[in-house]
Amino acid sequence: GILDTTQLGIIGSLLFYTYAFGKLTNGFLSDRANIAKFMSTGLGVSAVMNLFFGFTSVFWIFGVLWAINGWFQSMGSAPAVVSVTQWFSSKERGTYYGIWAASHNIGEGLTFIGTASIVAVFGWQAGFIVPGVICFIVAIILFFSLKDRPETYGLPNVLEYKGEVSTKKKTKKSIKDFQLDVLKSPIVIKIGLSATFLYTVRYAIHSWGPFFLEKGKGLSGMEAGTIMGIATMFGLGGAIFSGWFSDYFFNSKRSHPALIMGLIQVASLIFIYLLPSQNKWMSIVAFSIFEFSLGTLVVYIGGLWAVDLLPIKAAGSVKGIVGIFSYLGAATQDWISGLLIDSSKTTVNGIDSYNFDYPFVFWIGAAVVALLIPLTLWKTKPQE
Numbered sequence: 319g320i321l322d323t324t325q326l327g328i329i330g331s332l333l334f335y336t337y338a339f340g341k342l343t344n345g346f347l348s349d350r351a352n353i354a355k356f357m358s359t360g361l362g363v364s365a366v367m368n369l370f371f372g373f374t375s376v377f378w379i380f381g382v383l384w385a386i387n388g389w390f391q392s393m394g395s396a397p398a399v400v401s402v403t404q405w406f407s408s409k410e411r412g413t414y415y416g417i418w419a420a421s422h423n424i425g426e427g428l429t430f431i432g433t434a435s436i437v438a439v440f441g442w443q444a445g446f447i448v449p450g451v452i453c454f455i456v457a458i459i460l461f462f463s464l465k466d467r468p469e470t471y472g473l474p475n476v477l478e479y480k481g482e483v484s485t486k487k488k489t490k491k492s493i494k495d496f497q498l499d500v501l502k503s504p505i506v507i508k509i510g511l512s513a514t515f516l517y518t519v520r521y522a523i524h525s526w527g528p529f530f531l532e533k534g535k536g537l538s539g540m541e542a543g544t545i546m547g548i549a550t551m552f553g554l555g556g557a558i559f560s561g562w563f564s565d566y567f568f569n570s571k572r573s574h575p576a577l578i579m580g581l582i583q584v585a586s587l588i589f590i591y592l593l594p595s596q597n598k599w600m601s602i603v604a605f606s607i608f609e610f611s612l613g614t615l616v617v618y619i620g621g622l623w624a625v626d627l628l629p630i631k632a633a634g635s636v637k638g639i640v641g642i643f644s645y646l647g648a649a650t651q652d653w654i655s656g657l658l659i660d661s662s663k664t665t666v667n668g669i670d671s672y673n674f675d676y677p678f679v680f681w682i683g684a685a686v687v688a689l690l691i692p693l694t695l696w697k698t699k700p701q702e
Contacts, residue, residue: 327657328656329380334649335385338643338644338645339392342642344397345634345638348397349633349634352466354464362454392641396641399625407477407482408482408570411570412562412622413562415617417558419616423554505624512619515688516616520648521652533670534672535601545605552609560617561617580688583608584682584689586611591682615688621640624636627699
């Protein structure tokens, strides 16, 4: 009751916009930075912002804190992708990238279930303070445990070690040259545009899914949180499955499984829209199918496909460019979805009700576009 849906949408958009531009900037920086120091700093400051968030109830302060939080959160994925590409070869990259990407689903699952429980018992402030404390502790552990690139410790490049490139075939290109090549590449633009629409769908369901289940399908807040939490675990399975599946059954090609999972995602959104009221079990099934397909697509379109096709020396930059596209989509959907949902609100005898027809037209349309754009890269081969 502290904020209305439009204000929530604005705050969510502020985080996504700063996160998006932070992804781009920090992606380029991560190609040069010490991975452990860079990533742990971002997590530590993000944790502090969460702590501050729990001690205010003023709209504009919420917005400022959440925007700062978005920037420092953006220091996470790019160095993680750099680490994966530097320690694992191209033939096994998908498998380990998928395992890393599952962290998104673990975090979201813990948030949907854990935060809902914490808020129900201790109040909304604890929903920010407790995660903030946990993340600060993890940041300290990360600083001392995460490793930088193999070359930092006198080890060979992983592609040379695995025999995937010749040790005699050296390049005189600098990291800056590789980053410029990435900036000029139409590949990263196409995958980035697809990611824009994919993340529109992803965060539409994650941000507004619980609200839809409560206001559109008559479930309680705890039931909605539980459904989203269970479904997110299927997203975890999808993320882990995605890399292994494409590595071993499609020879590390991401195009074919991405098409399959894109079709499943569109079908699952239609299923969610048509759910009968107050049917908890069908809701679990529908959202679980959606999350499984989403888990795979976030791996393929959210970074792995682009990293495969472009120089790994600029993997952080690749992830950063795809990231800004991704989260501009997420930010834009947050306020558009908020406006569409708010515009459908009717109040009878002091009770608010909502119509979700227009939001779902928007969300399903975005899923279709996200599916179609990557088809232009169907036969594209990796650059050396």
